[in-house]
Amino acid sequence: SAVAYGLDAPFEIEYHDAVPSTNARARELADEGASDVVVLADEQTGGRGRLDRTWHSPSGGIWLSVLFRPDVPMAATPVFTLAAAVAVARAAREAGVEAVIKWPNDVLVEVDGEERKLVGILTEMEGEADRVSWVVVGIGINANVDPAALPSDAGATSLSAVKGAPVDRRRFTQRVLETFDTVGADPEAVLDEWREYASTLGRRVRIDTPGGDITGEAVDIEYPGSLVVDTGEERVTVAAGDCDHLR
Ligand code: BT5
Structure with missing residues (x-):
């Protein structure tokens, strides 16, 4: 960078x-x-x-x-x-x-x-x-x-x-x-x-974001700190939110 x-x-x-x-x-x-x-x-x-x-x-x-x-x-x-x-x-x-x-x-x-x-x-x-x-x-x-x-x-x-x-x-x-x-x-x-x-990667997560909840598997972290979540339909990059580990 x-x-x-x-x-x-x-x-x-x-x-x-x-x-x-x-x-x-x-x-x-x-x-x-x-x-x-x-x-x-x-x-x-x-x-x-x-x-x-x-x-x-x-x-x-x-x-x-x-x-x-x-x-x-x-x-x-x-x-x-x-x-x-x-x-x-x-x-x-x-x-x-x-x-x-x-x-x-x-x-x-x-x-x-x-x-x-x-x-x-x-x-x-x-x-x-x-x-x-x-x-x-x-x-x-x-x-x-x-x-x-x-x-x-x-x-x-x-x-x-x-x-x-x-x-x-x-x-x-x-x-x-x-x-x-x-x-x-x-x-x-x-x-x-x-x-x-990280304990979040590889886990099923639910993230409460300003734009609504996102649920899926946390697959990676990306610069400058976004979580990459695979929802089953698509990969979304989440910049901020409250995260729950579902399992
Ligand atoms: C945080 O917020 O985790 C950020 C905390 C940052 C604290 C530092 S201390 C030095 C500096 N000066 C400050 O005034 N702040 C920073 P959040 O993710 O919103 O989590 C807050 C929640 O954690 C609370 O609602 C409680 O449920 C829980 N909590 C409160 N005190 C705690 C403690 N000492 N240990 C663990 N959990 C706590």
């Missing part, structure tokens, strides 16, 4: 014991002209998911947002969400947790035969169609969090619950940022590693 991702600058870290939302804080920094900053918090009091959902962020998690200004068009930004998922899945595997990726933005772990959510990712951006001004990739990792402290209907788990022991959050965060920084600059590498960890 011809776009310059340019994530090679060192990040500055802004740490908070508690903050409403690291994404909101990173957006504030973006409005002040900052770049290459990671906002990190032990606890968020107003964490957000997609579509204004609540993201529960008790103390002990890794709640972070990466602010950067890549030289890419708006349409290229979904690859950063994939890169974040790859970075966390790789770090989790290094820590002995067999994490998998569910399209588009979840990292899950199978617990007692059920896929449970370990990580959520929220990417926000502003700018022109042909060039973004800034991108904020928000990554919420249930690190050393008791799943009982999370809503029971969220189907959540944590690194410490799966491992039976707390993880070193500093080291884990470092690995996530290192991988995000290197792999994020190479979209082909992102897609390849994403395929390796």
Whole structure:
């Protein structure tokens, strides 16, 4: 791909014991002209998911947002969400947790035969169609969090619950940022590693899109982050939506 991702600058870290939302804080920094900053918090009091959902962020998690200004068009930004998922899945595997990726933005772990959510990712951006001004990739990792402290209907788990022991959050965060920084600059590498960890590919899925539901077999991921679904009649390329694994 011809776009310059340019994530090679060192990040500055802004740490908070508690903050409403690291994404909101990173957006504030973006409005002040900052770049290459990671906002990190032990606890968020107003964490957000997609579509204004609540993201529960008790103390002990890794709640972070990466602010950067890549030289890419708006349409290229979904690859950063994939890169974040790859970075966390790789770090989790290094820590002995067999994490998998569910399209588009979840990292899950199978617990007692059920896929449970370990990580959520929220990417926000502003700018022109042909060039973004800034991108904020928000990554919420249930690190050393008791799943009982999370809503029971969220189907959540944590690194410490799966491992039976707390993880070193500093080291884990470092690995996530290192991988995000290197792999994020190479979209082909992102897609390849994403395929390796994907639990969505080969599955029957139902995707709730703005244009209606699409059901079929997920067969591939395509730049910049679209899911290719075989409906039995045709192959459709889905750019965004909420995805359910049907089996
Ligand atoms: C996401 O939304 O998965 C994106 C979450 C992004 C959170 C990060 S933390 C750092 C940064 N700052 C922020 O304010 N946000 C970002 P979505 O796919 O819409 O999923 C939201 C749903 O996940 C909720 O409706 C709950 O059902 C469930 N949920 C909430 N908190 C959870 C948690 N800690 N672990 C697992 N599931 C959770």
